[in-house]
Amino acid sequence: MSEGSNRNQSLIIAVIAIGFIFTVRLFYLQIIDKSYVEFANANSKKILTIHPNRGLVYDRNNKLIAFNDNFYDLMISYPFNLKNFDTLGFCEILRITKPNFIKRLKKADKTVYKGSAVFYKNLEQNKYAALQERMYEYERFYIDIKTDRKYKTTSGAHILGYIGEISQKQLEAQDEENYYSKGDFIGLTGIEKYYEKELRGLKGEEVILVDSRGRQKGNYSKGKYDKQPIAGLKVSTTLDLTLQEYAEKLMQNKMGSVVAIEPSTGEILTLVSSPGYNPDDLSIRNKRKNYGKLLLDPTKPLFNRAVTAAYPPGSVFKLLNGLIGLQEEVIYPETTFPCYRGFSIGRLHVNCHPHPPNLDLRGSVANSCNAYYCNTFREILENPKYKSTREAYIKWKDYMLQFGLAAKLGSDINFESKGNIPSPEFYDKMHNGKWGFSRLISLSIGQGEILITPLQMANVISAIANRGYYYTPHCIRKVDDKPAIPQKFREKHKIKIDRQHFEAVVEGMAMTLINGTAARTGIEGIEICGKTGTVQNPHGKNHAVFMCFAPKDNPKIAIACIVENAGYGATWAAPVANLLIEKYINKDTVSSKPEMEKRLFEAYILPKPKPLDATRIKFLKDSTTKATKDSIEKKKKENKNNTTGNMPLNRDMVLNEREEDY
Amino acid sequence: MREKKIIDTNTFDWPIILIYVVMVLFGWFNIYSASWNESTGSIFDLNKNYGKQFLFICISAFIAIFWLFLDYKVFNLFSYGVYGVLVGLVISVFVLGKEVAGNKNWIPIGSFNLQPAEFAKYGVSLALAKFLGTPDARLKDKITLRIALAIFLLPMALILIQKDTGSALVFLSFSLVLYREGLSGIWFVMALCAIIIFILTLYFGSVWVSGIFAAVAFLLYLLSSRRKYLTWPFLLVTIAVVGFSFSINLITDNILKDHQKKRILVTFGLLEDLKKEGYNVHQSKIAIGSGGLIGKGFLQGTQTKLRYVPEQHTDFIFCTIGEEWGWIGSTIIMILFVTLIARVYYLAERQKNRYNRIYAYCVGSILFFHFIINIGMTIGLVPVIGIPLPFFSYGGSSLIGFTVLLFTLIRLDATRSTEMSTLKDMY
Incomplete structure (x- = not known):
């Protein structure tokens, strides 16, 4: 070759x-x-999230409470190459200065997430309109539409809760589904938080193509990979909006709370914590402006007293002692105890107010005789059936637990407190192991170490109205118009006290409104059963307490009402509760007791507002941080030594717990 | 005796024609796809690249057919004339040239631009064939070699002055022809060594390369049995290598332009410059790499549609193929090119006539060079040198140039069989 x-x-x-x-x-x-495929996707495809409409919130009568309202964020997409950009015209539309423009750009550069950053939050309507027209000129910018909450009412804020941007912590803690991304809104409190999954809906996606200069070039594959968002489900609450609004009006300029429950279901009809706030104050757009103010307000409007504050219950507690006495057979409905303007044991004396002599159980309820219940409680604790007072106390406490006291009820309202019924160990420690009835005497009339939240109180009265059982109070009624409420709200909690005993106590409660402590506050035509309470308060004026239900047979509504530092329960709390009952049962728009109504509307029983000077703000901030630290330490201790449990709660501590919940 | 036709179509090399038609049409579709967007109208729209390409294809087809029916003696006869005219055209760019993107290598004709560099290759091929085709031309003869070199180095130099480095480098492909015609292979070995030393120096620096080479050379020298005869060769080679290695920085810094240097560094992974000099290759690799096995489908490529790849209808047309037709499509293109070039070389070797053979080698080598550089750069194996992919890239000059080049070969090749049949007829 x-x-x-x-x-x-x-x-x-x-x-x-x-x-x-x-x-x-x-x-x-x-x-x-495979990296080139990823590069290509990163290059050319951009996934735009379409936020779904959040589910609407209705009241029990299908009245709209919360709905959605769009607002617009001006976004800038990365990279921020603004060659030939008409900065001047752009600034003019937004009415910002050039240095401000540069500042915003720098900030955006630091907060780029998934290829874009917020340039201008919550565009004003006129700027949005002006910008929309010329958007095509500003290639690197786009407008992100987000939805905020709006409300048909100014009431019910504590039940409704609010939404807000998801926190870094929540983002990291979310489950495998990884639904949320930075900047998403999430329910932070109330129903918005508890029913977040039902309300949030499902995000949609739009896959768009972006060319080498970042211009959007239409949908990828003609929208084949786009996903339509699915709106959140409609959530119907158990609230009666009319009643809620009326209750808030009755409680205006007073500190305290009202909880109304439908006994047969455990549905919360009304839950007021006063002073409250307008739910609109904490919408996404208004929160920045109002949150600090609300937080520093000395009347603590953000604090949900109805579930978080715990008080000694006062005389209303006598109902429970009476019931336990009957069940333990240490007293009978006909039993009478002498009352010598009070009750004495040793050097101790419990006062009583003037009332007819020789009261039986019914009369003692109606007239709220202190001596009667000191005797009853003594009989309970010194019952020969039990080997010791301690054992009898444990039995007594067991009844209390059956009523849902000293533990969180497990409702769907957040920041619930446990309240407190002291453990025998607590008294062992306090009295060096030697204690008897005389040490516990204040418990007979609902004072002392016991603490009950208004929600627990309402639950107790609801159980009494039912004559021996209750459903966990809740504020969810229907989801998507189907009665699909959590199973735990459909479970009957029975109390081991016979029905006839309840009947005896209820008789007495009915008499309260006729010739007892709350006579003259009743509503004609409605058989209301109630019990007044006036709680001694070492820090100031007595708290007024009233709990009641109506009608006597087949009760429709049970209410607990507390007005702090107001005075007698019959003067302040009973009228509120009774007017609410009238409103609910008669559905009247005009009350039959206009003077009573007027007196309540006009009453001003708030501590004098102290002007918030710098030192006070500093004090509040310091105490908050200190309190958080303290409560963390306390929790640690509790975890270490669970047996001591049931530490006495006071309001400050409860407050701390709540701060921590944030 | 059969009736004798002037032209017997059976003598044409149909496989090459078939590959040509497939490539040109497929190239056209890809130019359409590369320029396509939602509002794209007819593929024949003359205001658009793909419409113009259709026009060029028509012109090419006309020329191709015309060429096939030309008398083959014409080529031989006018070889030098064509060379002269085409080189003259290159020179005329200095006067008539229109500046595009800072470079002046186009002659405007109406709304079209003529790129003489694309045609100069043809002239060189003809002239080289004519010169070396004379029976007494021997490359061992120094004067012959120099003239042969001058034939292609002259237009190359002119084009280099016009700053069209890519087109100029193509002329180096003629050295393969010289190799076939007897130029010593040692030059190619040396060139290869130089490239290897160049790359190694870029990676490891001149000190290491020189040091290790000197050490190995010294070791080999010591092990060698005929040491005393080899002292000088070893010494000279070592000095040459060390000298070359040390001068590389000088070359890259002073002779090459900054962007050229960067492109080389990017190719060897020594420089990450995804924004500027490395952008083309990076985007090109993304487009091709994202094609996967079967590609995204005709008109479905996202990278090319969205203009991520610059020059996607001209020098980077292969990106569209890679993205939309995947590895299978790309491999078919590879097979087509390999078959075409190998076929041309095969035809070259079977020519009875020196003129035809040398011309065929010219064609094969030009195609081969374009193929290596163009595909190599799109897949990041060769530094970016802007030359078109034959028959695929958009451009009238390029398409017509290659058509003329190829169909001249087919016409010349056809004479081989006519000559043979004539011989048969005689007996």
């Missing part, structure tokens, strides 16, 4: 070799190395 054809062969081999190398290289680029 000639040299020439040899060389020809080597050239042909070279051609084939190069072709082979290229093919192998292509195999590597196209099939083995």
Whole structure:
């Protein structure tokens, strides 16, 4: 073979070799190395999230409470190459200065997330309109539509709760589903938090193509991969909006709370914590403006007294002692105890107010005789059935637990407190192991170490109205118009006290409104059963307490009402509760007791507002941080030593717990 | 005796024609796809690249057919004339040239631009074939070699002055022709060594490369049994290598332009410059790499549609193929090119006539060079050098140039069989 054809062969081999190398290289680029596919996606596809409409919130009568309202964030997409950008015109539309523009740009640069950053939050309507027209000029910018909450009412804030931007902590703690991303809104408190999953809906996606200069070039594959958002479900609450609004009006300028429950279901009809706030104050757009103010307000409007504050219950507690006495057979409805303007044991004396003599159980309830219940409680604790007072106390406490006291009820309202019924160990410690009835005497009339939240109180009265059982109070009624409420709200909690005993106590409660402590506050035509309470308060004026239900047979509504530092329960709490009952049962728009109503509307029983000077703000801030630290330490201790449990709660501590919940 | 036709179509090399048609049409579709967007109208729209390409294809087809029916003696006869005219055209760019993107290598003709560099290759091929085709031309003869070199180095130099480095480098492909015609292979070995030393120096620096080479050379020298005869060769080679290695920085810093240097560094992974000099290759690799096995489908490529790859309808047309037709499509293109070039070399070797053979080698080598550089750069194996992919890239000059180049070969090749049949007829 000639040299020439040899060389020809080597050239042909070279051609084939190069072709082979290229093919192998292509195999590597196209099939083995997957990174190029990712690069390509990152290059050209951009996923726009479409936020779904949050579920609407209704009241029990299908009245709309919360709905959605759009607002607009001006976003800038990365990279911020603003060549040939009409900065001046742009600034003019937004009415910002050039230095401000640069400042915003720098801030955006630091907060880029998934290829874009917020440039201007919550565009004003006129700026939005002006911008929308010229948006095509500003290639790097786009407008992100978000939805905020709006309300048909100014009431019910504590039940409704509010939404807000998800925190870093929540983002990191979310489950595998990884639904949320930075900047998303999430229910932070109230129903918004508890029923977040039902309300949030499902985010949609739009896959769009972006060219090499970042311009949007329409939907990818004609929208084949787009996902329509699914709106959140409609959530119907158990609230009666009319009643709620009326209750808030009755409680205006007073500190305290009202909880109304439908006994047969445990549905919360009304839950007021006063002073409260307008739910609109904490919408996404208004929160920044109002949150600090509300937090520093000395009347603590953010604090949900109805479930978080715990008080000694006062005289209303006598109902429970009476019931336990009957069940333990240490007293009978006909039992009478003498009352010598009070009750004495040793050097201790419990006062009583003037009332007819020789009261039986019914009369003692109606007239709220202190001596009667001191005697009853003594009989309970010194019951020969039990080996010791301690054992009898444990039995007594067991009844209390059955009523849902000293533990969180587990409702769907957040920041619930446990309240407190002291453990025998607590008294062991306090009295060096030696204690008897005389040490516990204040418990007979609902004072002392016991603490009950208004919600627990309402639950107790609801159980009494039911004559021996209750459903966990809740504020969810229907989801998506289906009665699909959590199972735990459909479970009957029975109390081991016979029905006839309840009947005896209820008789007395009915008398309260006729010729007892709350006479003259009743509503004609409605058989209300109630019990007044006036709670001694070492820090100031007594708290007024009233709990009641109506009608006597087949009760429709049970209410607990507390007005702090107001005075007598019959003067302040009973009228509120009774007017609410009238409203609820008669559905009247005009009350039959206009003077009583007027007196309540006009009453001002709030501590004098102290102007918030710098030192006070500092004090509040310091105490908050200190309190948080303290409560964390306390929790640690509790975890270490669970047996001591049931530490006495006071309001400050409860407050701390709540701060921590934030 | 059969009736004798002037032209017997059976003598044409149909495989090459078939590959040509497939490539040109497929290239056209890809140019359409690369320029496509939602509002794209007819593929024949003359205001758009793909419409113009259709026009060029028509012109090419016309020329191709015309060429096939030309008398083959014409080529031989006018070889030098064509060379002269085409080189003259290159020179005329200095006067008539229109500046595009800072470079002046186009002659405007109406709304079209003529790129003489694309045609100069043809002239060189003809002239080289004519010169080396004379029976007494021997490359061993120094004067012959110099003239042969001058034939292609002259237009190359002119084009280099016009700053069209890519087109100029193509002329180096003629050295493969010289190799076939007897130029010593040692030059190619040396060139290869130089490239290897160049790359190694870029990676490890001149000190290491020189040091290790000197040490290995010294070791080999000591182990060698005929040491005393080899002292000087070893010494000279070592000095040459060390000298070359140390001068590389000088070359890259002073002779190459900054962007050229960067492109080289990017290719060897020594520089990450995804924004500027490395952008093309990076985006090109993304487009091709994202194609996967079967590609995204015709008109479905996102990277090319959204203009991520610059020059996607001209030099980077292969990106569209890689993205939309995947590895399978790309491999078919590789097979087509390898078959075409190998076929041309095969035809070259079977020519009875020196003129034809040398011309065929010219064609094969030009195609081969374009193939290596163009595909190599799109897949990041070769530094970015802007030359078109034959028959695929958009551009009238390039398409017509290659058509003329290829169909001249087919016409010449056809004479081989006519000559043979004539011989048969005689007996």
